[in-house]
Amino acid sequence: MKQLKILFLVIITLLPLVLVSCYGTTQPTRGWSGTAFDDGIIYAGTRDGKVVAVNSSSQSILWSYIVTTTTSSGMSCGPTTAPTAIYTTPIVDGDLVYIGTYSGHVLALSMLARSQNLTFPQRGYGEWEWDCPIDNAKSNAIVADLLVSDDAIYVSSSNGRVYSLDKEFGDQNWESEVLDERHRKLWTSPVIQGDTLYVSTYDGHIHSLSSETGELSDWSFKSEVGFASSPVIYEDTIFLGSFDRYLYAVKIGSDELMWEFPQEKPAGNWFWASPIVDEGIVYAGCLDGKLYAIEAETGKKVWEFDAGDPIICSPVLMGNLLVIVNKSGTVYVFDLSAEIGDEAVPLKTISIGADVRNSFCAQEGLVYIRGEDNWVYVVDIDKGKVSWNFDLTKKEE
Amino acid sequence: MGPGDVWNLIIGNPILNVLIALSHILGGSFGLAIIALTIIVRLISWPLTKRQLKSSKALQDMQPKIQELQKKYGKNQQKLQQEMMKLYKEAGVNPLGCLWPMLIQLPIWIALYQAIMSALAATPESLLGLAHRLYSWDVVSQAIPLGSNFLGLDLGSSGNFILAIIVGGTMWIQQKMTQAPAVDPRQQSTSRIMLLMMPLMFGLLSLSFPAGLGLYWAVSNIIGIVTQYFVTGGWGYLKFRSPFQSTTAKGK
Numbered sequence: 001m002k003q004l005k006i007l008f009l010v011i012i013t014l015l016p017l018v019l020v021s022c023y024g025t026t027q028p029t030r031g032w033s034g035t036a037f038d039d040g041i042i043y044a045g046t047r048d049g050k051v052v053a054v055n056s057s058s059q060s061i062l063w064s065y066i067v068t069t070t071t072s073s074g075m076s077c078g079p080t081t082a083p084t085a086i087y088t089t090p091i092v093d094g095d096l097v098y099i100g101t102y103s104g105h106v107l108a109l110s111m112l113a114r115s116q117n118l119t120f121p122q123r124g125y126g127e128w129e130w131d132c133p134i135d136n137a138k139s140n141a142i143v144a145d146l147l148v149s150d151d152a153i154y155v156s157s158s159n160g161r162v163y164s165l166d167k168e169f170g171d172q173n174w175e176s177e178v179l180d181e182r183h184r185k186l187w188t189s190p191v192i193q194g195d196t197l198y199v200s201t202y203d204g205h206i207h208s209l210s211s212e213t214g215e216l217s218d219w220s221f222k223s224e225v226g227f228a229s230s231p232v233i234y235e236d237t238i239f240l241g242s243f244d245r246y247l248y249a250v251k252i253g254s255d256e257l258m259w260e261f262p263q264e265k266p267a268g269n270w271f272w273a274s275p276i277v278d279e280g281i282v283y284a285g286c287l288d289g290k291l292y293a294i295e296a297e298t299g300k301k302v303w304e305f306d307a308g309d310p311i312i313c314s315p316v317l318m319g320n321l322l323v324i325v326n327k328s329g330t331v332y333v334f335d336l337s338a339e340i341g342d343e344a345v346p347l348k349t350i351s352i353g354a355d356v357r358n359s360f361c362a363q364e365g366l367v368y369i370r371g372e373d374n375w376v377y378v379v380d381i382d383k384g385k386v387s388w389n390f391d392l393t394k395k396e397e
Numbered sequence: 398m399g400p401g402d403v404w405n406l407i408i409g410n411p412i413l414n415v416l417i418a419l420s421h422i423l424g425g426s427f428g429l430a431i432i433a434l435t436i437i438v439r440l441i442s443w444p445l446t447k448r449q450l451k452s453s454k455a456l457q458d459m460q461p462k463i464q465e466l467q468k469k470y471g472k473n474q475q476k477l478q479q480e481m482m483k484l485y486k487e488a489g490v491n492p493l494g495c496l497w498p499m500l501i502q503l504p505i506w507i508a509l510y511q512a513i514m515s516a517l518a519a520t521p522e523s524l525l526g527l528a529h530r531l532y533s534w535d536v537v538s539q540a541i542p543l544g545s546n547f548l549g550l551d552l553g554s555s556g557n558f559i560l561a562i563i564v565g566g567t568m569w570i571q572q573k574m575t576q577a578p579a580v581d582p583r584q585q586s587t588s589r590i591m592l593l594m595m596p597l598m599f600g601l602l603s604l605s606f607p608a609g610l611g612l613y614w615a616v617s618n619i620i621g622i623v624t625q626y627f628v629t630g631g632w633g634y635l636k637f638r639s640p641f642q643s644t645t646a647k648g649k
Contacts, residue, residue, distance in 0.1 A: 029520045087521055138551060143521050182425075182544040187521060202542045225539050244538040266538075270528050287528045312525070357525070 029102055031085035034313070034359030035368040035376065036092050041111075042378075043090040043097055044370045046392045049083025051090060051099055051109060054376060054390055061394060063114040069103035087143045089359050093167070096126055098148060104132040104140030106155055108170060128170030135159040137184045144189040144230060145359075147197075149211070154197060156186035162199055164214060174214035179207050188230040191238075198252075200227035200240050206250060221250050223257075228270045234277035234296055239284075241271025247284050247292075249299060259299030261292065273314040278336070283322060285311030291324050291332075293344070305344040307332060312357040316367070321347070321381065323362050325369060329354045331379050348384045352377040405530060408504055413512040414532045420516075421540035427516070428547025431509075431609055435616040438505055439624075446621075450628040453575040455490045457633060502617075506610070513609035517545050517553035545609075552609035560611040565600030567618035572596065574625050574633035 033045025041062060042054045052064040069084040085102035092098075097109045110125035121127035132140040137159035147154040152173060153165040160178035165171065179186060180201040190197040190209075196217060197209045204223040209216055221238075227248075229241035237258060238250045245266035249258040261267075261284075268288025275284035281302060282294040287310040293302040309326040316323045320337040333348040334340070354371025361368050366387065367379040380387040398406075412434070419430035439446070462484060470477035485491070518524035524542060531537050545553040550560065572592055603611035626632065 029522065032521070138519075138545075138554065182546075183542055187524070226542055243541045244535070245533070266533070272525065272528065310528075 029085040031087045031102060032358040033086040033099075033370070034089035035361050035370050036090045036097075037361050037363050037368050038092040041092075042368050042376055042390075043092060044376060044392060045086030045088065045090060045099060046370075046374050047085075047372070048374065048393060049086060049101075050392070051086070051097065051107075052392045053097070053111065053114070054392070056378070059388055059390055061392075063111070063117065064392075065107075065109055065114055065120065067101050067103065067105070067107065069101075088145050091146055091148045093148055098146055098153060100142030100144075100146050100155060102141045102143065104134070104142060104157070106130040106132070106142065106146065106153065106165060106170065108167075126168070130155075130165055130170045130172065132157045132163065133159065135161065135178075139185070141185075143185070143187040147190050147192060149192055152211070154190050154192070154211070156189055156199065158185040158187070160184040160186055162186065162190055162197065162209065162214065164211070176209055176214040177216065179205070183226075188227065191231050191233050193233050193236075193252075198231050198233065198238060200229070200231045202226040202243075204242075206231060206238060206240070208252075219253055221255065223248065228272050230274045232274050232277060234282075237296065239275050239277060239282055239296070241273070241275070241284070241286075243270060245270055247271045247275065247282070247294070249282075249296070261294050261299045261301070263299060267292075269310065272310075272312055276315050276317060278317055278322075283315045285313070285315055285324055287311065289326065291315065291344070293340070303340050303342055303344045305332065305334070305346065313359045316360060316362045318362040318365070318367075318381075321362075323360075323367055323381075325352075325356045325360055325367075327355055327357060329356045329369075329371060329377075331367060331369070333381050348381055350379050350381075350384055350386065352379065352386055352389075404508075408508045409511055410530050410532075412505070412508045413515055413530055414534065414537055416509075416512050417516055417531070417540050417543065418534060418536040420543055421536045425540065425544065426547060427543045427545060427552055427609070428550065428612060431513070431547075431552070431612050432616050434509070435613050435620065438502065439617065439620050442502065446624065447628065450625055452490055453625075453633070454629045455488055457575075457629065459484065459488055459490070506613075509613055510606065510610050513552065513607050516543050517607070517609070518542050519553050547612070550608045550612070552612065553607050555605050555607055557608045557611065558604070560608055560615065561600045561603040564603040564611050564614045564618065565596040567615055567622060568599050569593070569596035570635060571618050571621045571625065573635045574622065574629075576634055 030047040031045060036043040040056050042056055045051055050064045050066045053062040055062050067084045068081055070079055070081045088100040090097045090099050095111050100106050108128045110122060110127045113122040113125040113127055121129050134140045139158040141158040142155060144156040151167055153167055155163045160180050162176040164173035166173055179199055180203045183202040188200045190199045192211055195211045197211050199207045204226050206221040207216060208219050225242050225244040227240050228243050231238045231240040236252045241247050246260040248260050251258050267286050270287050271284050272287050273285050275282045277296055280296050282296050284292050289307050289309050291305045291307060291311060295302060307326040309328045311324055311326050313325060320335060322334040322336050324332050329352040331350040332346040334344055335347045352369060352371060354373045356369055356371055358370055365381050369377045371377055374392045375389050376392060377389045378387045416430050416434055419433045420427045423429040466477060466480050470480055515523055515527055518527055545551050576592055
């Protein structure tokens with residue numbers, strides 16, 4: 001009887017735990033790389049660890065490159081080699097495409113070498129790969145978008161440091177000190193103004209660093225709550241979202257908060273995506289599904305729009321048109337030159353029929369969006385519909 | 398609304414938010430929050446635990462009678478079972494009574510495991526996923542994201558041997574305190590294996606689960622040992638035999 005009882009206990013206790021262990025220990029990291037468009041080519045990182053270049057004229061894959069990594073996932077599941085997740089949006093600069101990976105690498109891919117499918121890296125073509133040190137942290141994953149300046153690339157790492165790399169050879173110029181000792185992970189991108197980098201952290205700091213040496217400058221800002229989004233600078237003011245459901249404005253050099261939005265009670269959720277600022281107006285998408293237009297100087301609401309679903313990616317400006325995409329893949333276009341009342345009415349509303357949580361780009365009336373289904377959708381704003389779409393998992397022709 | 402949403406609404410989200418709120422209240426320490434939550438869970442399940450402990454005590458007191466029955470009906474297992482059930486019935490003891498606290502805690506373990514993984518937001522997806530599971534309490538939003546270090550432990554990582562030994566060891570002590578020694582040699586070896594199996598399995602599970610869950614198990618076991626000691630009035634079947642004593646006995 002007793003043995004049966006204990007056996008029953010063992011089975012009933014362990015079975016679900018073992019199941020949860022196998023299926024639940026490893027949180028899926030699929031990545032949310034966005035799209036870049038340059039010279040008729042769409043670049044995107046996919047959810048299966050590939051960087052893909054698509055010719056928009058022929059609607060075919062020019063080249064793709066897969067990044068893999070070896071991971072061990074719990075006692076019962078064993079180590080596996082799998083494609084690495086890509087969270088950063090490719091950045092095109094000359095003949096090179098820069099990308100950061102969740103496995104802690106920054107890659108400079110040459111379009112020429114990749115289109116010939118040569119072994120990576122081809123130094124002769126200017127290709128390089130940089131391995132981020134783990135540095136006693138849990139991870140060296142690169143989650144935040146890279147910042148590319150004229151001569152350097154700035155990388156935020158999950159080990160808590162910011163790195164500066166030589167753009168041409170991938171050599172490390174400097175590493176900052178650990179900017180967030182408590183969380184380590186720096187999942188927000190730095191922003192540069194003049195020769196100073198500004199970095200927001202989950203422990204509620206905005207740090208300023210010399211872009212030349214990586215040394216901390218005198219000024220930093222401290223909030224009680226962590227910052228959820230990367231900072232954006234407009235006329236010496238930093239705008240960024242916080243985990244207390246407010247959007248903050250901080251004047252560089254000041255210890256005081258300039259304003260927080262909303263002014264009465266917090267928004268319905270986090271301002272996860274970085275806002276954008278144009279002509280004195282801050283446009284901020286919120287995970288509560290609303291897009292807010294706010295006066296940059298005062299923090300007063302100009303108008304708002306309810307997109308129904310969370311807005312995870314930053315808005316994009318294309319001339320007078322402001323484009324946002326919500327999580328369920330509905331594209332809203334606003335004409336900023338027209339009169340907008342308290343409640344904005346979109347000029348166009350177009351659904352791509354796929355979930356979206358990555359950044360997107362827009363050029364010459366077309367919006368390039370990668371869906372969670374690993375397809376690229378090209379939305380024609382004039383026509384108000386998806387012009388064409390393309391499966392990024394398709395084999396190269 | 399799918400089963401996962403219902404689970405989150407009823408169990409997952411309350412545990413997650415309470416855990417995060419506790420973490421903020423306890424100076425941003427996620428480890429202290431886990432310990433506090435363990436105490437809360439233990440307090441909630443106290444009526445059941447008390448019943449279980451009383452059952453254990455009653456079983457302990459009945460041991461001489463049980464051993465008598467085992468001697469008497471050792472060769473006739475069916476008869477032995479019948480007589481033992483009769484004895485349990487007469488004494489008003491439910492031998493399966495100790496299962497309930499365990500069963501009650503099972504969904505809490507699973508929810509706690511999920512809460513630890515979600516709250517620590519080890520991946521960008523889980524951090525973003527947190528946004529829609531958090532209550533709009535100030536104590537919650539001010540605590541996010543959580544730090545994962547506690548007394549040198551990374552609560553989100555697995556593979557801590559010391560914690561695994563503590564979990565296994567405390568579980569063994571707790572079990573040993575309630576498990577009566579069998580008279581039948583065959584039963585003796587089975588119960589010895591059973592006594593080792595659970596602590597060993599939980600020790601191994603602590604190695605592969607995030608340390609936060611191991612911390613919960615360890616604290617829960619320690620609370621269990623302490624309450625068992627005071628409710629049943631001693632160490633029960635856990636006998637600390639001195640090696641010196643046994644040598645002397647052999648010498649004689």
